[in-house]
Amino acid sequence: MTSLETLLKEGTKVLEQHKIQEARLDAWLLLEHVTGMNRAFYFAHSADGIEEEKADRYRELIRKRAGHVPLQHITHxxxxxxxxxxxxxxxxxxxxxxxxxxxxxxxxxxxxxxxxxxxxxxxxxxxxxxxxxxxxxxxxxxxxxxxxxxxxxxxxxxxxxxxxxxxxxxxxxxxxxxxxxxxxxxxxxxxxxxxxxxxxxxxxxxxxxxxxxxxxxxxxxxxxxxxxxxxxxxxxxxxxxxxxxxxxxxxxxxxxxxxxxxxxxxxxxxxxxxxxxxxxxxxxxxxxx
Missing domain, CATH: 3.40.50.150 (Vaccinia Virus protein VP39)
Known part of the structure; x- marks a missing residue:
């Protein structure tokens, strides 16, 4: 099971590779969107694993953002x-x-x-x-x-x-x-x-x-x-x-x-x-x- 910290780093790296401005922020906002967690929860539980279904959903949204779909169109x-x-x-x-x-x-x-x-x-x-x-x-x-x-x-x-x-x-x-x-x-x-x-x-x-x-x-x-x-x-x-x-x-x-x-x-x-x-x-x- 992938940890929250690992998943966030993975998302950030993908967005950076695709020249997305504020890659880390967008990667975080998409993680927040998928999981519903706030920053305080993340920092207290960053080593915790995330369900594969949510991890897969996160990676799907990261791929969309890497394709330069606006963040707001992804999260609505x-x-x-x-x-x-x-x-x-x-x-x-x-x-x-x-x-x-x-x-x-x-x-x-x-x-x-x-x-x-x-x-x-x-x-x-x-x-x-x-x-x-x-x-x-x-x-x-x-x-x-x-x-x-x-x-x-x-x-x-x-x-x-x-x-x-x-x-x-x-x-x-x-x-x-x-x-x-x-x-x-x-x-x-x-x-x-x-x-x-x-x-x-x-x-x-x-x-x-x-x-x-x-x-x-x-x-x-x-x-x-x-x-x-x-x-x-x-x-x-x-x-x-x-x-x-x-x-x-x-x-x-x-x-x-x-x-x-x-x-x-x-x-x-x-x-x-x-x-x-x-x-x-x-x-x-x-x-x-």
Whole structure:
């Protein structure tokens, strides 16, 4: 029977051989996932043997990670804003960078009573659902072109216990009946329109890390030729869905801040700002209608 310590070393070595960043950490997280143990238990029992069935399962997951399948796709767990989200191959893995977007949205929502949120390109729902979970009276709509992504978002709404305040809509941006059925004074309007849209330039996708390029959905990455396609559409068409003085917020690529800022100003937004993330890179653009 293989000991826990030996199995962890074996997993770490395999991942190192396949050039996986943070190989030891990923090897540990997969062992934790298979066994359910925490670090304190491991250090007290590292010489103990592990059942062969669990050892075989661990080796299977190590092989997947060695093939550059994202860790979160293997465990179906991702952590964002302090919450656990279910993820699979149909959605982008929530990233820490995006927490800057959520934090800025919380800031501009402060003091609003029952704020309405519209989240375009919602994916796993991590942005909208985090906002709902962190503000007890907010409600929101998440839209995405992918029905498979919306299944993930629905599942996360239930697990975060906010499904009574969230509606998910299958829509290619604003083209669905949900957005088209009402016009003029009957058009639903929101306090916040927020989005982390696809913004990678088409020609740059092949240069991305293997985990992203080969395993994240292409639909969620490709921002067309210049990476700005979805910003143009959302800024020009989404303005009508914002209340007066409502905020529109975007996550952006590190070199897209000035372009998106100019786009928002051209469309009549004011108080337009660029916000940096914790690494000092431009990460969010926001403006007020």
């Amino acid at each position: 767990q991702a952590y964002f804003m302090g919450f656990e989200f279910y993820v699979n191959q149909n959605v982008l893995v929530p990233r820490q960078d995006t927490e800057t977007l959520v934090e800025k949205a919380l800031e501009v929502m402060k003091g609003k009573k029952t704020p309405g949120i519209l989240d375009m390109c919602t994916g796993s729902g991590c942005i909208l659902l985090s906002l709902l979970a962190l503000t007890g009276d907010a409600y929101g709509v998440g839209a995405d072109v992918s029905p498979l992504a919306l299944q993930v978002a629905d599942k996360n709404a239930v697990s975060l216990e906010v499904s009574d305040r969230a509606v998910f809509v299958e829509s290619d941006l604003f083209s669905s009946a949900f957005f088209q059925q009402n016009t003029g004074k009957d058009m639903p309007q929101y306090d916040i329109l927020i989005s982390n849209p696809p913004y990678i330039r088409s020609a740059e996708i092949e240069e991305l890390m293997e985990e992203v390029r080969d395993h994240d959905p292409r639909l969620a990455l490709d921002g067309h030729e210049d990476g700005l396609y979805f910003y143009r559409k959302i800024v020009s068409e989404g303005k009508a869905f914002l209340k007066e003085n409502g905020w529109m917020l975007f996550e952006i690529g590190y070199d897209q801040g000035e372009a998106v800022k100019a786009l928002m100003r051209e469309n009549g937004f004011f108080d337009v700002q660029i916000v940096k993330d914790l690494t000092g890179l431009d990460r969010v653009v926001l403006g007020r209608r």
